[in-house]
Amino acid sequence: MRRFIFPCVAATGLLIVSALPVFAQTSDYGLPQLGSTGGSTATxxxxRLGRAWLRQFRAQAPSxxxxxxxxxxxxLVNRLLPHSDLSNIQPLVTLIDSRLLNAFAVPGGIIGVNAGLFSFADSEDAFASVLAHELGHISQRHHARQQQRAEETQLPTMAALLAGMLIAAGGGGQAGIATAMGSQAAFLQDQLAYSRRYEQEADRVGLRALAEAGFDPNAMVEMFRSMQRMASLQGGNPPEFLLTHPVTESRISDTQARAAxxxxxxxxxxxxQYDMIRARALLDLHRNDPNQAITRLAQSxxxxxxxxxxxxxxxxxRGDLQGALNRLDQLATELPDLTMIPATAVEVALDAGNHEETQSRAQRLLRLFPGHTPTQLLQAEALLQSDPEQAYDLLRNLADNRPEDPQIFILLTEAAGNTGRNGWGHLARAEELQLTGRIDRAIxxxxxxxxxxTRExxxxxxxxxxxxxKDFLDYRETLEQF
Incomplete structure (x- = not known):
């Protein structure tokens, strides 16, 4: 299974993003009053701040x-989006290679999901309930409203809090929390009531989005109860998600009443489909012992x-290419609507180094589903060896459609080099560097x-x-706020 994990400092997940203000310096957002509908259009x-924050996060957390x-x-996010009080926003999803239970939302439409969330959520409805809640935070603009609250109460600078958050995201764990809380104890106490109200608002928006999108809203209640049980079993080490989203009996009761x-x-x-995606996550989390992934999946x-x-x-x-392909082909015959199955066969062939098989399967799938991004990426990687010109053209189109995807620019750098486009290759490398927070190296x-x-x-x-x-210099100026 393909695993593109950028080399960086190991992370524990984002610790206090949804519950606390993120940005130390912001302009006037034209903010709604606390308790209002929040306003759905991001400024x-x-x-700008959300994209910059994501670059900083990528520099410290393994993607x-x-x-x-x-x-x-x-x-799944796009299915929930029309029902989440959001408009004129294109969310950006980032997956984090961490077994810890966590998800987060950042202004500007950033949704982060740890691989560990797949392990914990044993149904699609449960998983969707977390995404719906995070979209609720974005639609209600909780970060901007908390920043306004900080300015109104004339609280001290957020720099120490941000430093603590970055320590935590970079692997400092409890030390990061201690830094943040020790430096901003008065601030945290002042914000606690507001963060609880924000959690309740996000729950309400999320519940409605779940129901309108065709999911069971009771799944959110069950997720909260499961998290609560997990927290009690772990004692003083609750899951990461509960550090930003504290679950209380009153919150569960309110959610249950509204879901009903x-x-x-x-x-x-x-x-x-969800169980299959969950299988992928479990295999990644237990990459050193696939039998554990099989056991964990069977438990649910x-x-x-x-x-x-x-x-x-x-x-x-385990190297049995033909056996794997036979199993996948049989599944694809039984479930012809699940594109991920034949796409997985393309992936398996590529991993085995069989580029002819990869190309044949990718071309067949793309004739049926033009524009299927995972298959296009896999095809492009195979083409790097056999037809770099075609790979370059394909990757240029993907980069235009997905300009925030670092993996595309990694492959595009190679394709440009293989076709003698050295200048464009250096530019693609610069794009990948800036997307992963290494802005000075990008410049x-x-x-x-x-x-x-110039020489050419x-x-x-x-x-x-x-x-x-000019854009990179603007990015650097924004990154300096964190």
Missing amino acids: QEEY WQDPISQHYVES QLSVSNRRDATP DPAPEARRYLEALVSAE RQLDIADDVA GNTRLLQRIEQRR
Whole structure:
């Protein structure tokens, strides 16, 4: 199974993002009053800060680059989005390679999900309830409203709190929390009542979104109860999610009462898809012992097809390419609507180094589902060896459609180099560096690209570099706020 994990400091997950203000310096957002509907359209400032924060986070937390799982989570978010009081926003999903139970929301539409959330949530409705809650935080603009509260009460600078959050995200764990709380004890006490109210608001928005999108709102109640049980079993080490989203009996009761009043619209037929995505996450989390992934999946009584899917992945891990492909082909015949199954066969063939099989399967799938991003990425990687020109064209199109995806620029850098486009290769490398928070190195990479373009007399590339240099300097200025 493909695992593109960027080298960086190991992380414990984001610890206090949804519950506390994130940005030390912000402009006037035209904020709603506490308890109002919140206003659903993010400002340009929120969008800019959110993207900058994500770059800083990527520099410290290990990304789980699984295109098939990424595509699934994005589709789930897009299913919830129209019912979440959000407009004029394109959310950006990032997956984190961490076994810890956590998810978070950042202004501007950033949704973060730890691989550990898949392990904990044993149904699609349960998983969707967490996404719906996080979208509720964004739609109610809780971060901006908390920042306004900080300014109104003239509380001290947020720099120490931000430092603590980055220590925690970078692997400091409890030390990071201690730094944040020790430096801002008065601030945290002042914000506690507000964060509880924000959690309640996000619950209400999330419950309605779940019901209107065809999910069971009672799944949110069950998730809270499961988290509460987990916290009691772990004593003084509750799951990461509960550090930002404290669960109380009154909150559970309120959620349960509201869920009971909602009727589910257009309930969709259950499919094994979520269990299959969960199998991928479990195999990644237990990559050193696939049998643990099999055991863990079986504990939640998954769909039989999901067990067979995981067995196919494990067969591939153990070098049995044909056995894995046979299992996947049989599943694809039984479940022709699940594109992820033939896409997984493409992935398995690529992992085994069989580029001819990869190309054949990718082309067949893309004829049926043009624009399927995971398959396009897998095809592009195979083409790097056999037809770098085609790989370059494909990756350029993907980069235009997904300019916030670092993995695309990693592959594009190689494709440009393999086709003699050295200047464009350095520019692609610069893009990947800035997307992962290494902005100074990205600017130096632009200088190299500029030198190459000047020697080649490539005026089009020079114009593009100049524009991106201005953008990168703006990014750096924003990153300095954290």
